[in-house]
Amino acid sequence: MRIIVCVKAIPRGEGQLRIAESGDRVLCEGAGGWTINESDEYAVEQGVTQKAPLGATLTALTVGPLVSQEALYIALAKGADKAVRIDSDISDPQRLAGVMARAVEKLGYDLILTGVESSDYLGAQVGTLLATRMGIASAYAVTAVEFSPDRKSIRVTKELRGGASQYLEMGLPALLSIQYGMHPLSYVSPRRLLSARSQPQETLTLPELGLDVGGRPGPFQVLEVGVPQRVRRVKFLEGNSGEVTSQLLGRIRDAIR
Amino acid sequence: MPSGKPWSELVVFLGYGQYCPDGAALHLLARCRFLADRLGSRLTALVLGQELPASAVAAAEERGADEIVSLEAPALAHYHAEAFARAVGNLLRERGPGLFLLPNTLEATEVAPAVAGMLEVPALTNCIDIEIANGCVVVTRPMFWGTRHVRIQVETGQPLVVTVQLRDGSPVQGRPGNPSVRRVQLPAEAEPLLTRILGGSEPAVADIDLTKAEVIVAAGRGAASKSAIKLVEEIAELLGGAVACSRPMADLGWFPRGRIVGTSGKTVRPKLYLACGISGASQHLAGMQEAQTIIAINKDPYAPIFEVAHYGVVGMLEEILPAFIENARGIRAGDKLP
Numbered sequence: 001m002r003i004i005v006c007v008k009a010i011p012r013g014e015g016q017l018r019i020a021e022s023g024d025r026v027l028c029e030g031a032g033g034w035t036i037n038e039s040d041e042y043a044v045e046q047g048v049t050q051k052a053p054l055g056a057t058l059t060a061l062t063v064g065p066l067v068s069q070e071a072l073y074i075a076l077a078k079g080a081d082k083a084v085r086i087d088s089d090i091s092d093p094q095r096l097a098g099v100m101a102r103a104v105e106k107l108g109y110d111l112i113l114t115g116v117e118s119s120d121y122l123g124a125q126v127g128t129l130l131a132t133r134m135g136i137a138s139a140y141a142v143t144a145v146e147f148s149p150d151r152k153s154i155r156v157t158k159e160l161r162g163g164a165s166q167y168l169e170m171g172l173p174a175l176l177s178i179q180y181g182m183h184p185l186s187y188v189s190p191r192r193l194l195s196a197r198s199q200p201q202e203t204l205t206l207p208e209l210g211l212d213v214g215g216r217p218g219p220f221q222v223l224e225v226g227v228p229q230r231v232r233r234v235k236f237l238e239g240n241s242g243e244v245t246s247q248l249l250g251r252i253r254d255a256i257r
Numbered sequence: 258m259p260s261g262k263p264w265s266e267l268v269v270f271l272g273y274g275q276y277c278p279d280g281a282a283l284h285l286l287a288r289c290r291f292l293a294d295r296l297g298s299r300l301t302a303l304v305l306g307q308e309l310p311a312s313a314v315a316a317a318e319e320r321g322a323d324e325i326v327s328l329e330a331p332a333l334a335h336y337h338a339e340a341f342a343r344a345v346g347n348l349l350r351e352r353g354p355g356l357f358l359l360p361n362t363l364e365a366t367e368v369a370p371a372v373a374g375m376l377e378v379p380a381l382t383n384c385i386d387i388e389i390a391n392g393c394v395v396v397t398r399p400m401f402w403g404t405r406h407v408r409i410q411v412e413t414g415q416p417l418v419v420t421v422q423l424r425d426g427s428p429v430q431g432r433p434g435n436p437s438v439r440r441v442q443l444p445a446e447a448e449p450l451l452t453r454i455l456g457g458s459e460p461a462v463a464d465i466d467l468t469k470a471e472v473i474v475a476a477g478r479g480a481a482s483k484s485a486i487k488l489v490e491e492i493a494e495l496l497g498g499a500v501a502c503s504r505p506m507a508d509l510g511w512f513p514r515g516r517i518v519g520t521s522g523k524t525v526r527p528k529l530y531l532a533c534g535i536s537g538a539s540q541h542l543a544g545m546q547e548a549q550t551i552i553a554i555n556k557d558p559y560a561p562i563f564e565v566a567h568y569g570v571v572g573m574l575e576e577i578l579p580a581f582i583e584n585a586r587g588i589r590a591g592d593k594l595p
């Protein structure tokens with residue numbers, strides 16, 4: 001059984017972001033500033049949990065520039081057997097899914113795990129796009145997985161709106177987007193992370209995957225990136241602690257009167 | 258009028274089965290009437306299910322759809338991502354290049370990329386606004402935990418899938434219309450589906466009914482400690498309100514799941530929603546942005562919760578909440594303040 005878990009490296013926090021002078025891009029500043037996307041960490045956790053009882057191998061896959069290794073290190077430290085990075089800075093979801101499709105075909109797989117969204121782009125598209133492109137079954141916001149005795153199919157619990165659940169059956173290969181909180185996250189000690197850093201990683205380029213580097217941009221154009229415009233023009237309550245408290249009391253009284 | 262050729266139509270997903278018309282779709286449909294008028298495009302309301310509910314027809318009439326398309330099959334009565342995507346994808350393929358919009362529900366988060374993947378068209382998901390600015394169609398979407406927004410200009414006439422959860426309070430009513438109704442009985446699937454639905458379950462019964470609470474004090478990850486939660490609970494008690502939480506707080510075991518507000522929890526409209534240490538992810542805002550008064554306390558002035566809040570306090574919960582409690586003893590809904 002071969003499991004691939006797709007991970008992405010993102011900036012560690014909002015404080016490191018800077019809007020480029022061109023105004024249409026966000027830059028991340030500061031060394032050591034990248035980490036694994038939170039949602040993908042749950043997917044890795046699921047892969048690691050599943051691996052032993054199935055006797056499976058777990059490969060962590062990322063598409064991104066060199067800094068993306070940070071996500072792979074964490075996956076390795078958590079128990080992935082192998083790490084592969086596709087060197088590319090593509091961010092368009094459709095093209096990304098195209099690149100990942102080639103990569104997973106090359107690696108071979110029975111099950112692909114992804115997170116539900118990346119905290120940077122917040123698009124929640126790539127997992128489902130990849131499955132659609134591969135023509136394999138998929139489920140989004142998965143909260144439980146059970147393998148059939150012959151390991152040819154799985155039963156999946158997925159989330160619906162309002163906290164309802166749905167039970168699905170699908171044959172393998174399949175792709176599951178693992179919901180936040182499916183497993184508690186395990187702690188990665190600095191020591192394990194350090195040893196993961198010395199494990200070999202495979203790097204592939206787009207030409208090595210038989211893909212050309214260019215590509216058609218989507219029919220849209222970024223006008224600007226900025227801090228949020230506030231719909232309601234929030235009124236901030238300011239002053240010393242006593243002033244803030246009395247304003248807060250006043251607003252609350254008005255609200256619940 | 259924006260340059261470029263217009264889309265032949267804007268297709269708005271109005272809902273399916275028991276969620277039709279979907280509350281989240283009404284606002285979007287009204288906005289799309291406005292856009293369609295300016296773009297010179299038709300407006301179509303799309304319904305999936307076993308039958309076409311009269312309430313969906315009424316909702317489409319009130320908001321001025323030109324046409325209602327109802328795709329009907331027993332398999333569409335309940336959510337099935339794959340069947341939904343196939344039905345919608347086939348319809349859009351047949352109708353030619355348009356703009357397909359869905360309210361940003363949990364189900365749409367799965368169906369939108371599935372449709373986009375099937376048709377090989379781009380998708381802009383998790384948008385919070387769609388407007389016409391300087392003669393162009395522009396969408397706004399959050400990035401980086403919602404602390405940044407990106408505005409994207411869209412070329413009209415090119416097929417595109419968009420999911421939107423409008424964040425402004427523009428009216429839900431559009432101008433009324435007299436839509437033609439097209440009901441399509443879909444034949445049984447020609448190609449077998451890859452996934453089979455075995456069943457489902459409703460959310461576990463909650464210990465309290467948040468939807469009935471007039472005052473809600475909600476704890477987010479900024480309040481993920483025994484001491485902070487105690488403060489939140491104390492304030493809720495002082496105000497005669499209920500305690501709710503963001504999803505991670507339930508995942509972490511601090512609260513039962515019935516206390517979650519948002520896409521995977523409850524949708525609430527209390528008189529007061531006091532958000533403590535909640536960043537305001539789209540999935541959380543979806544459940545509380547219609548509260549009458551929203552007050553947020555957060556240490557980060559750019560936290561997206563402040564986009565929907567009426568009043569905000571920027572600071573540490575550990576400082577603000579105790580000072581507040583000190584002063585507020587005795588305040589309750591209806592009571593006089595000291």
Ligand SMILES: Cc1cc2nc3c(=O)[nH]c(=O)nc-3n(C[C@H](O)[C@H](O)[C@H](O)COP(=O)(O)OP(=O)(O)OC[C@H]3O[C@@H](n4cnc5c(N)ncnc54)[C@H](O)[C@@H]3O)c2cc1C
Nearest residue numbers: 477478479503504519520521534536538540541556573574
């Ligand atoms: C399919 C799907 C469904 C989802 N459904 C839901 C849902 O129903 N409900 C929901 O809530 N989420 C839902 N989520 C998760 C959502 O995307 C966010 O991850 C979540 O809402 C974040 O919760 P939070 O605001 O508590 O935590 P965070 O995003 O970590 O925010 C914590 C906030 O607290 C502030 N803070 C920290 N410390 C302090 C302090 N000492 N004093 C003051 N402020 C402080 C920080 O500035 C930050 O803004 C869903 C996600 C997916 C993918």
